[in-house]
Amino acid sequence: MKEGYGLALVAAVVAMVLIVELLRRRQLTEKYAVIWLTVGLGIVVLAVSPGLLTRAADLVGVAVPSNLLFFVAGIVLLLVCLQLSFETSRLEDETRSLAEEVALLRQELEAVRRRE
Amino acid sequence: MLPASRAPRVLVVVPAYNEEASVAAVVAELQAVAPGVDVVVVDDGSRDQTARRARDAGAVVLALPFNLGVGGAMRTGYLYGFRNDYDVVVQVDADGQHDPSQLPLLLAGLAQSNIVVGARFAGVGSYRVRGPRRVAMRLLSGALSRTAGTRLTDATSGFRAVDRAALGLFARHYPAEYLGDTVESLVMAVRAGLTVSQVPVQMRVRTAGVPSQSPLKASLYLGRAVLALALAYVRTRHELLPTTLPVEPREERASS
Numbered sequence: 001m002k003e004g005y006g007l008a009l010v011a012a013v014v015a016m017v018l019i020v021e022l023l024r025r026r027q028l029t030e031k032y033a034v035i036w037l038t039v040g041l042g043i044v045v046l047a048v049s050p051g052l053l054t055r056a057a058d059l060v061g062v063a064v065p066s067n068l069l070f071f072v073a074g075i076v077l078l079l080v081c082l083q084l085s086f087e088t089s090r091l092e093d094e095t096r097s098l099a100e101e102v103a104l105l106r107q108e109l110e111a112v113r114r115r116e
Numbered sequence: 117m118l119p120a121s122r123a124p125r126v127l128v129v130v131p132a133y134n135e136e137a138s139v140a141a142v143v144a145e146l147q148a149v150a151p152g153v154d155v156v157v158v159d160d161g162s163r164d165q166t167a168r169r170a171r172d173a174g175a176v177v178l179a180l181p182f183n184l185g186v187g188g189a190m191r192t193g194y195l196y197g198f199r200n201d202y203d204v205v206v207q208v209d210a211d212g213q214h215d216p217s218q219l220p221l222l223l224a225g226l227a228q229s230n231i232v233v234g235a236r237f238a239g240v241g242s243y244r245v246r247g248p249r250r251v252a253m254r255l256l257s258g259a260l261s262r263t264a265g266t267r268l269t270d271a272t273s274g275f276r277a278v279d280r281a282a283l284g285l286f287a288r289h290y291p292a293e294y295l296g297d298t299v300e301s302l303v304m305a306v307r308a309g310l311t312v313s314q315v316p317v318q319m320r321v322r323t324a325g326v327p328s329q330s331p332l333k334a335s336l337y338l339g340r341a342v343l344a345l346a347l348a349y350v351r352t353r354h355e356l357l358p359t360t361l362p363v364e365p366r367e368e369r370a371s372s
Contacts, residue, residue, distance in 0.1 A: 096184055096188055096191075096292060099180050099181050099182060099184060099188070099192075100180070100184075100188070100191060100192040100195055102180070102181050103158070103178040103179055103180045103181070103192050104178060104192065104195065104196060104199075106178075106179055107176060107177065107178050107179075107196075111176075
């Protein structure tokens with residue numbers, strides 16, 4: 001095993017354990033788990049067989065294999081961020097609707113109480 | 117448009133955020149000027165006595181658990197109006213800027229269009245606007261006038277009346293973002309097939325707070341105005357739903 005890949009392997013295993021543990025404790029819903037499991041698996045595969053990265057870099061014409069890794073990692077992180085923004089927007093919208101309902105229900109309850 | 121066979125049921129929605137000093141007077145004046153009109157104050161998460169003052173003045177109060185901004189507060193009011201079968205909802209600000217005696221002017225305008233915006237008289241009682249803020253206001257009124265196919269000079273005016281058709285749209289989709297409540301809501305309504313018009317109204321000088329004239333803030337305002345406009349045009353169009361379709365079935369209305 002070449003130097004440096006041990007580090008990658010350790011990082012991959014730590015990431016996987018973390019993801020699985022969060023899933024197990026129901027802290028991570030399925031839709032996020034899928035992304036992170038895929039990312040984790042990718043890291044493990046690359047750590048175990050670094051030749052794969054070199055071949056992939058050759059295939060797409062990237063001279064330095066690690067640059068391909070950085071590029072792909074950047075894209076993946078960007079997409080994950082985008083998904084999180086999307087989900088936050090939706091959550092904000094839902095919270096807003098709930099706040100509206102709470103206000104309406106509170107008023108209704110008061111009206112009912114006053115009538116009694 | 118108004119119902120032909122009977123007098124329209126009118127609801128005035130007053131969005132209020134920390135307005136304990138003026139909200140009671142606004143409610144009292146509304147009741148004095150327009151006795152047949154129901155008033156609901158949406159307390160937008162105020163930390164002062166806004167809700168209590170409004171309730172004591174005789175208004176129905178919808179108290180939001182936290183601050184949603186004018187757009188969110190208004191959507192709550194529209195939802196209340198829609199579920200309680202009002203024909204018309206009028207927005208009146210809690211700071212006393214909007215003169216309740218001008219209410220009939222807005223309502224009369226609903227004979228011709230779905231939404232009526234009360235616009236300040238040019239020159240009368242208005243503050244002077246210069247620099248980027250002036251550019252922003254011109255841009256907004258120009259774009260909105262073209263979209264609506266009618267002259268709209270005071271695009272950011274919150275003094276407006278909407279009929280049942282617009283109410284159905286706003287109860288679900290009233291924009292909550294900055295400038296969304298005034299600018300995007302109009303674009304959204306027109307794109308959904310509703311009509312907008314404006315009537316000139318007299319407005320009062322605000323008792324507290326003057327729009328900032330600092331160039332930096334004004335430029336920021338211009339930027340946000342452009343963004344709000346751009347978003348309003350590229351966002352997907354909402355379908356108008358039948359106005360008789362309730363958001364939720366109700367057997368009894370809760371107006372007090």
